[in-house]
Amino acid sequence: MKPLVTGLVTLVFTPWLWADIQLVDDVGDTLVLDRPAQRIVSLVPHATELLYNIDAGDLILATVAYADYPPAAQELPRVGDYNALNTEAIVSLEPDLLIAFTSGGNRDQISRLRALGYPVFTSDPQTFADIERTLRQFGQLTGREESANRVADRFSADIEHLTRKYGEKAALQVFYQVWHDPLITLNGATFISQIIEMCGGVNVFADLPMPSPQVSLEAVIDKNPEVIVTSGDDTSWQQWPQLQAVANQALLETDPDTMHRPVPALVSGATKLCAAMDQVRERMD
Known part of the structure; x- marks a missing residue:
């Protein structure tokens, strides 16, 4: 009975093993993952920084130009910029998630990568509420919910403090x-x-x-x-x-x-x- 009980406990406390991750991105598309992403290519600088913020930087395989913070991000391979991507390099990395921006000259290339079956989450937070929400979403996408929620709560508290003060x-x-x-x-x-x-x-x-x-x-x-x-x-x-x-x-x-x-x-x-x-x-x- 012990293996069976252990398996049931695992299912109860790690729900992503039996439930899909479903999130709506910033262009209204619904992304579905059957498990948290483990191999991420971040195609926008702010997403790279946010992933490091929630202790998910170790999941990033590559990023793009101007993704320079934190310092560890500077060591990541580059696969393009706002205008163009090296799609062959991206495919060779076998990512299970691409994080993209809402505009730019590389949108057609991102569409082709999506058509090849690569999951794409589009991120373009515009407000304080969007930033907080994106942190929590990235936590869900990576299985780092606890860290992401902690960072989001702190961000919200900092904004509230400054608002009260000034x-x-x-x-x-x-x-x-x-x-x-x-x-x-x-x-x-x-x-x-x-x-x-x-x-x-x-x-x-x-x-x-x-x-x-x-x-x-x-x-x-x-x-x-x-x-x-x-x-x-x-x-x-x-x-x-x-x-x-x-x-x-x-x-x-x-x-x-x-x-x-x-x-x-x-x-x-x-x-x-x-x-x-x-x-x-x-x-x-």
Whole structure:
């Protein structure tokens, strides 16, 4: 009887042995796996970082360009980038899961890999809630639920803490510059806009329809933000002294590595931005 009892206990406490994993990805497709993935090719940098976050980095066979964090990720083989993939290299790795992005020049290649029978999970988290959900989903996909849930809970708690600390402070009108030529910003349906709000700011272009719209210099001047945030050392705004942000000495710089990826590390970048915005408030008082 002992082997039978042992087998029953195994079935009770490891449900993936008898139940499929079914998850809906970020384009609405349902992925079904009969067991947690063990051989993953991550085709998007944020997914690589998230897998390491939940202690599933050992399952990654290869990744793509710009997947550079944590340092261990830099040692992984590269099978392409946002524009093109080395499909022969991917096939040779015999992955049981591909994690892909929602757009880019490699979409046709991903479709062909899917047609060959390789499971594909598409990931493109846009909000805090999406990041938390993705962490938990990756935990299910890899069988690392306990670690993933712990990281997701901590991320949620960190966001709540920053929101309580800064979210109700005097509102600052903020222009967030993603790129300088052309001028690219972000609308309100993005986690960076949520960071601005969490820090007690108002994204002056939150109401634009596209997630990352191009805006004109004249539009920024017309909005006359109290704070301008750039993702690099950009002193060009100094030539517009009529802007409140220039008068307020509120030209703030952020690190793209800790602000532009939908991963828990954005808490670090958000904390620094919130503190910098608070210093602007103090100067304006």
